[in-house]
Amino acid sequence: xxxxxxxxxxxxxxxxxxxxxxxxxxxxxxxxxxxxxxxxxxxxxxxxxxxxxxxxxxxxxxxxxxxxxxxxxxxxxxxxxxxxxxxxxxxxxxxxxxxxxxxxxxxxxxxxxxxxxxxxxxxxxxxxxxxxxxxxxxxxxxxxxxxxxxxxxxxxxxxxxxxxxxxxxxxxxxxxxxxxxxxxxxxxxxxxxxxxxxxxxxxxxxxxxxxxxxxxxxxxxxxxxxxxxxxxxxxxxxxxxxxxxxxxxxxxxxxxxxxxxxxxxxxxxxxxxxxxxxxxxxxxxxxxx
Amino acid sequence: xxxxxxxxxxxxxxxxxxxxxxxxxxxxxxxxxxxxxxxxxxxxxxxxxxxxxxxxxxxxxxxxxxxxxxxxxxxxxxxxxxxxxxxxxxxxxxxxxxxxxxxxxxxxxxxxxxxxxxxxxxxxxxxxxxxxxxxxxxxxxxxxxxxxxxxxxxxxxxxxxxxxxxxxxxxxxxxxxxxxxxxxxxxxxxxxxxxxxxxxxxxxxxxxxxxxxxxxxxxxxxxxxxxxxxxxxxxxxxxxxxxxxxxxxxxxxxxxxxxxxxxxxxxxxxx
Ligand SMILES: Nc1ncnc2c1ncn2[C@@H]1O[C@H](COP(=O)(O)OP(=O)(O)OP(=O)(O)O)[C@@H](O)[C@H]1O
Ligand SMILES: [Mg+2]
Numbered sequence: 001x002x003x004x005x006x007x008x009x010x011x012x013x014x015x016x017x018x019x020x021x022x023x024x025x026x027x028x029x030x031x032x033x034x035x036x037x038x039x040x041x042x043x044x045x046x047x048x049x050x051x052x053x054x055x056x057x058x059x060x061x062x063x064x065x066x067x068x069x070x071x072x073x074x075x076x077x078x079x080x081x082x083x084x085x086x087x088x089x090x091x092x093x094x095x096x097x098x099x100x101x102x103x104x105x106x107x108x109x110x111x112x113x114x115x116x117x118x119x120x121x122x123x124x125x126x127x128x129x130x131x132x133x134x135x136x137x138x139x140x141x142x143x144x145x146x147x148x149x150x151x152x153x154x155x156x157x158x159x160x161x162x163x164x165x166x167x168x169x170x171x172x173x174x175x176x177x178x179x180x181x182x183x184x185x186x187x188x189x190x191x192x193x194x195x196x197x198x199x200x201x202x203x204x205x206x207x208x209x210x211x212x213x214x215x216x217x218x219x220x221x222x223x224x225x226x227x228x229x230x231x232x233x234x235x236x237x238x239x240x241x242x243x244x245x246x247x248x249x250x251x252x253x254x255x256x257x258x259x260x261x262x263x264x265x266x267x268x269x270x271x272x273x274x275x276x277x278x279x280x281x282x283x284x285x286x287x288x289x
Numbered sequence: 290x291x292x293x294x295x296x297x298x299x300x301x302x303x304x305x306x307x308x309x310x311x312x313x314x315x316x317x318x319x320x321x322x323x324x325x326x327x328x329x330x331x332x333x334x335x336x337x338x339x340x341x342x343x344x345x346x347x348x349x350x351x352x353x354x355x356x357x358x359x360x361x362x363x364x365x366x367x368x369x370x371x372x373x374x375x376x377x378x379x380x381x382x383x384x385x386x387x388x389x390x391x392x393x394x395x396x397x398x399x400x401x402x403x404x405x406x407x408x409x410x411x412x413x414x415x416x417x418x419x420x421x422x423x424x425x426x427x428x429x430x431x432x433x434x435x436x437x438x439x440x441x442x443x444x445x446x447x448x449x450x451x452x453x454x455x456x457x458x459x460x461x462x463x464x465x466x467x468x469x470x471x472x473x474x475x476x477x478x479x480x481x482x483x484x485x486x487x488x489x490x491x492x493x494x495x496x497x498x499x500x501x502x503x504x505x506x507x508x509x510x511x512x513x514x515x516x517x518x519x520x521x522x523x524x525x526x527x528x529x530x531x532x533x534x535x536x537x538x539x540x541x542x543x544x545x546x547x548x549x550x551x552x553x554x555x556x557x558x559x560x
Contacts (some may be wrong), residue, residue, distance in 0.1 A: 176388055177390050179358075179361070190406075194392075199393075279394075280393045
């Protein structure tokens with residue numbers, strides 16, 4: 001942590017460089033490079049090893065296709081796979097948005113009334129602890145529209161971390177500040193807007209990062225349960241379909257797309273979190289020592 | 290900002306002068322009981338007058354914070370009354386806590402703006418007030434800084450600026466400097482007196498430090514614990530402005546000795 005008044009005398013000329021500080025700067029730079037290079041290296045090595053294992057053992061492509069075949073499937077079936085990717089993305093993003101609105105909305109409602117919280121929080125917990133594969137078939141019986149059913153399933157999986165984290169955050173506002181708001185006669189709305197919501201932001205963003213991944217899992221699982229989907233089929237359905245046809249390279253290609261989607265969601269939610277907190281929150285501030 | 294300023298009250302000190310000041314509020318036989326049987330305050334009487342600098346001095350657990358919270362209307366008396374001489378308006382009262390209690394997501398300027406924001410004033414209308422008070426606490430260059438970028442003493446300055454920006458009648462301070470080092474504390478003591486003089490308010494200041502209470506206040510209310518109560522009131526009959534020379538004077542030492550003796554007596558009573 002730096003304080004502003006110390007900052008002003010940092011850039012003095014003729015200051016002898018401290019060897020320890022120089023070493024630290026070097027280490028930091030190396031770490032930064034390593035952060036990207038090492039994982040990339042591991043990926044490359046894995047692909048090479050995979051390719052070697054397949055060729056040396058002469059594995060047939062319906063048991064384990066080599067990386068070249070998977071890439072080929074990805075390119076050849078791109079028309080179909082990209083369509084499915086869009087479907088899966090739509091469900092995932094839709095469910096996440098509803099989870100955000102519903103989770104934050106419920107959390108705000110809960111903090112406005114202890115009674116509402118006591119009455120309804122158990123239901124949220126029950127929804128969360130019951131495995132989605134157990135609920136999903138019922139949902140598809142009662143909901144005619146397949147897309148809506150998928151959205152509901154993904155939402156059920158994703159909304160709880162947002163609800164519980166935001167509730168915790170709204171209640172964790174500094175008690176002195178709460179007293180101060182009371183002394184100044186703040187209204188309920190002012191307290192929510194200027195104290196509770198900003199206090200809850202880091203907690204909410206933590207929940208969002210988890211919920212992003214969960215909504216993708218929810219979307220995929222729900223689609224497995226929902227089964228055949230005709231034209232509006234997501235990536236999970238493509239995997240099922242490809243497995244019936246023993247088209248293993250396409251299964252891998254679809255799997256690859258799902259994994260990439262998950263990584264992108266995680267990266268995006270982390271980026272949003274960093275951008276919103278970098279000015280003030282400890283989690284977003286790199287310690288310098 | 291000068292528009293809000295009240296005419297400077299007399300700098301006369303001493304018991305007679307203080308008793309002649311107009312009343313701001315009084316606590317009459319106030320009890321506060323927590324839970325079933327924790328008597329935090331018993332029969333507390335206190336007349337707060339315009340321009341007083343009152344220190345509440347006493348051992349831990351004697352109900353100093355409880356008294357402040359009662360005055361701030363954050364909790365209510367079990368028995369007795371707290372009466373304001375004039376009906377209390379929204380910005381008549383400010384509080385400073387032991388922690389600076391700043392909003393970490395807001396800049397220094399936004400933090401100081403808080404009381405105005407809560408009373409519905411746009412920033413543009415009070416910008417000059419904020420600039421002035423930040424200059425008074427020596428933070429004119431830190432409008433855009435976030436609390437994490439400030440040292441402990443600077444954070445406390447922001448907290449004090451926030452409390453003073455509305456020109457309140459009464460400021461309650463609960464051990465505001467207890468967590469600071471001595472050099473910073475002395476500096477803030479001096480600045481606090483200058484600020485009080487400037488905005489012409491009344492202060493109730495909770496402290497554990499005999500030295501701090503003597504330097505700052507014209508009245509020291511000494512309290513004892515179990516049950517929390519007022520056992521004595523001392524007057525520090527020394528004119529303001531008080532400077533570093535006062536800190537080293539024989540009078541100062543005499544007042545400190547008197548206050549220490551009373552405090553020691555209070556501790557014995559609370560055993
Ligand atoms: N909310 C509460 N619930 C129960 N007991 C309380 C509460 N607040 C204070 N007390 C009790 O009331 C008594 C007075 O507490 P208070 O905080 O006013 O003391 P204090 O003089 O401010 O002490 P310190 O110097 O340590 O801050 C203590 O015995 C404390 O345990
Ligand atoms: Mg206290």
